[in-house]
Amino acid sequence: RKEVEQDPGPFNVPEGATVAFNCTYSNSASQSFFWYRQDCRKEPKLLMSVYSSGNEDGRFTAQLNRASQYISLLIRDSKLSDSATYLCVVTRQAAGNKLTFGGGTRVLVKP
Amino acid sequence: GAGVSQSPRYKVAKRGQDVALRCDPISGHVSLFWYQQALGQGPEFLTYFQNEAQLDKSGLPSDRFFAERPEGSVSTLKIQRTQQEDSAVYLCASSSGDRTSYNEQFFGPGTRLTVL
Numbered sequence: 001r002k003e004v005e006q007d008p009g010p011f012n013v014p015e016g017a018t019v020a021f022n023c024t025y026s027n028s029a030s031q032s033f034f035w036y037r038q039d040c041r042k043e044p045k046l047l048m049s050v051y052s053s054g055n056e057d058g059r060f061t062a063q064l065n066r067a068s069q070y071i072s073l074l075i076r077d078s079k080l081s082d083s084a085t086y087l088c089v090v091t092r093q094a095a096g097n098k099l100t101f102g103g104g105t106r107v108l109v110k111p
Numbered sequence: 112g113a114g115v116s117q118s119p120r121y122k123v124a125k126r127g128q129d130v131a132l133r134c135d136p137i138s139g140h141v142s143l144f145w146y147q148q149a150l151g152q153g154p155e156f157l158t159y160f161q162n163e164a165q166l167d168k169s170g171l172p173s174d175r176f177f178a179e180r181p182e183g184s185v186s187t188l189k190i191q192r193t194q195q196e197d198s199a200v201y202l203c204a205s206s207s208g209d210r211t212s213y214n215e216q217f218f219g220p221g222t223r224l225t226v227l
Binding site: 043 | 146151152154170208213216218219
């Protein structure tokens with residue numbers, strides 16, 4: 001079983017709609033959590049960090065549930081430019097802060 | 112400012128050939144990471160350098176993989192006797208922090224290796 005698991009999708013989303021997806025992590029010692037965005041044939045880029053209290057960045061909202069060991073990302077008012085693969089990432093300081101990635105969730109926003 | 116750069120961007124190798132992949136991190140960044148991303152998968156950790164010291168190589172899949180960062184700046188990932196299963200994108204990332212505290216990792220564009 002992989003340490004970070006995600007639904008690979010694709011999530012086909014009408015433009016302007018809301019889409020949400022989760023990832024689960026298996027190591028309870030995980031300390032820091034992030035969502036990265038990866039466009040086709042490009043490198044991953046940090047979208048946002050995920051905090052225990054939940055956090056919002058514009059149309060994006062991230063939540064962390066430590067008890068159930070999952071992280072969620074919600075995108076409101078989807079834009080065509082939101083089409084990408086969203087990678088769930090966890091780190092542990094004890095592991096030297098190397099990033100452990102999920103397999104990614106593909107989102108396709110259509111007109 | 113300049114980001115992380117990698118070269119070559121694309122490499123085609125015949126099975127059994129040796130390859131060397133280069134990473135130029137952001138100037139002054141202490142930490143350097145290598146990741147391997149197979150098609151349709153998320154990146155997977157290979158190895159980590161803090162300055163010139165290779166502190167973690169637990170992700171290297173076999174002894175055919177070797178990485179170095181002799182002067183604490185540019186890093187090279189070498190794969191000897193390449194196999195078809197080595198075909199992947201090799202991503203380099205750098206960050207300003209050391210391994211005791213998390214700092215954002217900035218990724219290079221990757222080297223896409225295809226082994227025929």
